[in-house]
Amino acid sequence: DSGVTQTPKHLITATGQRVTLRCSPRSGDLSVYWYQQSLDQGLQFLIQYYNGEERAKGNILERFSAQQFPDLHSELNLSSLELGDSALYFCASSVEFGIAITDTQYFGPGTRLTVL
Amino acid sequence: AQSVAQPEDQVNVAEGNPLTVKCTYSVSGNPYLFWYVQYPNRGLQFLLKYITGDNLVKGSYGFEAEFNKSQTSFHLKKPSALVSDSALYFCAVRAAYNFNKFYFGSGTKLNVKP
Numbered sequence: 001d002s003g004v005t006q007t008p009k010h011l012i013t014a015t016g017q018r019v020t021l022r023c024s025p026r027s028g029d030l031s032v033y034w035y036q037q038s039l040d041q042g043l044q045f046l047i048q049y050y051n052g053e054e055r056a057k058g059n060i061l062e063r064f065s066a067q068q069f070p071d072l073h074s075e076l077n078l079s080s081l082e083l084g085d086s087a088l089y090f091c092a093s094s095v096e097f098g099i100a101i102t103d104t105q106y107f108g109p110g111t112r113l114t115v116l
Numbered sequence: 117a118q119s120v121a122q123p124e125d126q127v128n129v130a131e132g133n134p135l136t137v138k139c140t141y142s143v144s145g146n147p148y149l150f151w152y153v154q155y156p157n158r159g160l161q162f163l164l165k166y167i168t169g170d171n172l173v174k175g176s177y178g179f180e181a182e183f184n185k186s187q188t189s190f191h192l193k194k195p196s197a198l199v200s201d202s203a204l205y206f207c208a209v210r211a212a213y214n215f216n217k218f219y220f221g222s223g224t225k226l227n228v229k230p
């Protein structure tokens with residue numbers, strides 16, 4: 001058990017809908033990462049937050065957004081869902097002091113999103 | 117284009133033999149390099165990283181990787197494979213000058229046979 005929790009574990013929804021995925025980092029970790037893993041696109045980095053602020057942005061679609069709250073949990077919002085958004089979404093956390101990105105990342109179990 | 121290549125979709129090795137999983141990268145400036153492992157039904161795990169310093173990096177479970185700047189490679193190695201090492205391995209590169217640029221390879225499935 002990595003100490004990172006993600007809810008829900010599975011999510012089935014329809015095209016055009018909006019969903020929110022939730023991630024709670026390990027206690028003490030300030031940084032949260034979101035990743036998407038799909039058969040088509042492989043594993044992709046979406047976005048990183050550090051202590052409530054956006055730190056880096058990867059291949060995240062405009063229909064997707066994320067935020068990190070004062071208690072450091074993070075949510076990934078996916079809207080206007082398309083069939084191609086079906087994927088496994090992982091959250092990871094790390095300690096990270098200041099500008100360093102050298103800390104080990106700990107991954108959650110993932111949320112499997114199925115868009116019908 | 118900046119990217120990561122894992123040229124082998126699958127690597128087969130006998131238990132007790134050394135293993136190598138290959139990774140080459142292309143990124144502007146200094147790279148931060150990572151290996152992750154994904155076990156079935158157990159999610160993704162961080163294995164090791166190269167940030168700076170010694171080119172030989174040691175990680176979890178007896179794995180190590182060597183950063184070779186001239187060949188832009190970061191191959192994962194283990195002297196003696198275990199059946200329990202069978203999993204999907206991902207190499208990743210992040211540009212030191214731009215954290216937005218964080219790319220993963222397509223993954224290599226490692227099969228270790230008894």
